[in-house]
Amino acid sequence: MTDTVPVTTWYLEQTSPGDLAPARIPDEASGIRIERAGTPSPEFSRFLYASVGVDVTWTDRLPWTYARWREFLERPGVETWVAYEHGTPAGFIELDGATESGVTEVSYFGLLPAFRGRGIGGHLLSYGTARAWDLATRWDGFPEVKRVWVHTCSKDGPYARANYERRGFRVHRVEEGREPDATHPGPWPGAGPRD
Template sequence: MTTIPVTTWSLEQTSPGDLLPAAAPEGDVRIARAEVPSPEFSRFLYASVGGDIRWTDRLGWPYARWSEHLGRPGVETWVAYERGTPAGYVELEPQDDGVVEIVYFGLVPAFRGRGIGGHLLSYGAARAWDLAERWPGLPGTERVWLHTCSKDGPHAMANYQRRGFTLFDTKVEEETLRAAPGPWPGAYPA
């Protein structure tokens, strides 16, 4: 079994004023919330965005676990569409004491490098800051955080920093190297 060192960086914003929005990309790009919890759609987004960068932790989740997770108050999925086609997503999850984590964020490989990612991250971070407005009973957001790692795309860290996220923790751990699953076996070149 082959292992590789994986560096994980945790970044945060501690005020809505920290957000530095990206310009909206040209063309027909829109962002909409998936308001109906759908395990099928969420798993499609997860596998399509993370397949080539080895997102594997949720691939084994059964339908019931997806449904339970997506049904939690405050968990939101915001999807970027280009001309009606899903291009990427951001998933928000409230935690304790007014903290919101951007749990997943990314683009389907065919949509990377076109300015959609900065716009989607800006939009997702703004929605993390105003999450309590859509979910009565949740505390107001005091902090938004996320993590990225050395397996993510080469522009991920720079995008987070350009949006106003600052580094607060770094960890290096050995991880078992797994084949990139893609949205289906063999979808991406190895």
């Protein structure tokens, strides 16, 4: 039998583009830039997912096949935006506007452990959320976005929920439950939290 741990999940939303409270934009010398991954790449998306989720037990997509990754990434309304610092991937935000009419989900967001705590996350979340509100202008046939939502849980990083709230997201639902006590998968064997 697998051990379980208690988990609190917070669902947060914005219901107007005016809800977004943007973070400070890093200066040019920081070497921070944000770019859309314009070509769907299962290998790159799995790298981002496993590397960002290394110490927060992101495991639900690890069993996905190459075909499953490709199918998801090629859906209209799915976009991956990557933050780079001097050319090195620092984190990503994944938008899924193909879930419900007029609703965009921030399906994944986070930074690789080495890039946390330096203001990159606030900027990336601001940028990605603004893009989420603007999704209909980039995908023919998509309705105007009326809601952007995200969820985070007590297994995520200790500052995740606060970052969402600083960017203007509001908690609209809370769930308590239990989940398997998963080990830290990491992007390669033996990878895990750094001391």
